[in-house]
Amino acid sequence: MENALSLLERMLSQHAGELRVEELLPGAPQHETPPQRALLLGSTQPHAPSCVVVGGIHGNERIGVDVVVAFLQTLLARLEWDDYLRAMLEAIRLVIVPIANPSGYVAGTRATAAGIDLMRNAPIDAPQAHWLAGGQRLSRHLPWYRGRAMAPENAALAELIERWTADSPITLSVDCHSGFGAVNRIWFPWAHRPDPMPHLAEIYALRTLFRQTYPHHIAYRIEPQCQHYMIHGDLWDYLYARSLARGRGPLLPLTLEMGSWLWVRKNPWQIFSRHGLFNPQVPHRRRRILRQHLVFLNFLLAATANAPAWLPRRRERDALHADACNYWRAHFEGGDEAADASRGTSRVAGGAASAAEAPPALPPKDERAA
Ligand SMILES: [Zn+2]
Numbered sequence: 001m002e003n004a005l006s007l008l009e010r011m012l013s014q015h016a017g018e019l020r021v022e023e024l025l026p027g028a029p030q031h032e033t034p035p036q037r038a039l040l041l042g043s044t045q046p047h048a049p050s051c052v053v054v055g056g057i058h059g060n061e062r063i064g065v066d067v068v069v070a071f072l073q074t075l076l077a078r079l080e081w082d083d084y085l086r087a088m089l090e091a092i093r094l095v096i097v098p099i100a101n102p103s104g105y106v107a108g109t110r111a112t113a114a115g116i117d118l119m120r121n122a123p124i125d126a127p128q129a130h131w132l133a134g135g136q137r138l139s140r141h142l143p144w145y146r147g148r149a150m151a152p153e154n155a156a157l158a159e160l161i162e163r164w165t166a167d168s169p170i171t172l173s174v175d176c177h178s179g180f181g182a183v184n185r186i187w188f189p190w191a192h193r194p195d196p197m198p199h200l201a202e203i204y205a206l207r208t209l210f211r212q213t214y215p216h217h218i219a220y221r222i223e224p225q226c227q228h229y230m231i232h233g234d235l236w237d238y239l240y241a242r243s244l245a246r247g248r249g250p251l252l253p254l255t256l257e258m259g260s261w262l263w264v265r266k267n268p269w270q271i272f273s274r275h276g277l278f279n280p281q282v283p284h285r286r287r288r289i290l291r292q293h294l295v296f297l298n299f300l301l302a303a304t305a306n307a308p309a310w311l312p313r314r315r316e317r318d319a320l321h322a323d324a325c326n327y328w329r330a331h332f333e334g335g336d337e338a339a340d341a342s343r344g345t346s347r348v349a350g351g352a353a354s355a356a357e358a359p360p361a362l363p364p365k366d367e368r369a370a
C-alpha cells in the first residue's frame with residue numbers, strides 16, 4: 001500500500017487546481033522532512049462555517065496521518081463527479097493539516113526534532129496535571145516536554161486555524177491520534193481542568209446526532225478528556241478558550257483517539273515493532289481503520305454545513321447542558337477503575353480550578369449559528 005507521504009505528494013500534483021496549499025513551515029534536509037502544509041478546500045468567505053482536520057501532531061502516531069490522507073483522497077475523488085459535495089464546499093471551508101509535526105513524522109518520534117510534545121506546548125496551564133505525562137519542563141530528553149515557548153509547528157497551526165475560523169459562525173475540528181486504550185474515543189475539552197466546557201450542550205447535541213444517524217457504526221466513546229488525565233499545554237483547550245474570548249462563533253475541537261491496544265491484542269507480535277503500539281501492522285486492519293473513520297469525518301463535514309439543523313436553540317440550551325452534565329457524570333460513576341480514579345482527581349482539582357480561574361464566559365447566545 002502506498003505510504004501516506006507519497007500519496008499526499010501525488011494528490012498535490014494531480015489536484016493542484018482544486019487544492020489550495022499553504023506552506024506553513026519549510027521542510028528540512030534531516031530525514032527529508034517535508035514542509036508543514038495546510039490544504040484548503042471550499043469557501044474563502046470569512047463568514048463561512050469551518051471544518052478543521054489535523055493529523056500527525058504526534059509523529060509516531062502515523063495511522064492518524066493515514067486516516068486524514070485517506071479522507072482527502074476520497075473527497076478529491078468525489079469532487080470529480082459529486083455535485084452535491086461541490087455545492088456543500090461552496091458553503092463551508094475545509095482546512096486540512098495532514099502532518100502537523102513533520103520532523104517527528106519522518107523520525108518516527110512523538111515529539112518534534114526539538115524534543116517538544118506539541119500537545120503539551122500551548123500556553124495554558126492545568127491546575128493539577130498528571131505528573132510527568134501531563135507535561136514537564138525538566139528536560140527535552142524526557143517525554144512530554146512542554147518547551148519554553150510555543151513551538152513553531154504549534155504557532156503556525158494556531159495562526160492558520162485562527163486566521164481561517166475567526167469569523168466562522170461555527171468551527172468543528174478533529175485531531176487524529178492513536179495509542180490510548182483499546183476502544184475508539186472522541187475527546188472534547190477540557191483537557192486542563194475538570195469542569196464542564198461551556199459548549200457541553202452543543203457537544204451533546206452533536207453526539208446525539210451521530211448516534212441517531214449511524215446507529216450501526218462502531219461505538220466511539222465520546223467523553224471529556226479530563227476524565228482520563230489532565231494536562232498542561234493542550235493546543236485545543238487553548239484554541240477553544242481563545243474562541244470563547246473572541247465571542248463570535250465557537251471552535252468545538254474534538255480529538256479522535258484510535259484504540260490501538262486492540263490491534264496489539266489481536267496481533268501481539270506487533271508490540272516488538274518500533275511503531276507497533278501506535279499503528280496497525282497488519283494490512284487488512286489498516287484498511288479497516290481507514291474505512292471506519294471516513295464515516296465520522298464525512299459526518300463532521302456535513303454537520304458543519306448543516307449546523308443550524310442540530311445546534312441547540314436558545315430555549316433548549318440550559319436543559320441540554322443539564323442533561324449532558326448528568327450523562328457524563330453517570331459515565332464517571334460507571335464503576336470501572338479508571339472512572340473512579342478520575343473522579344477522585346476531579347474533586348481535588350475542581351477546587352484548584354475554581355480558585356485559580358473562573359470559567360471563560362459563553363459567547364452571547366444571539367451570535368451563535370442556531
Ligand atoms: Zn497522540
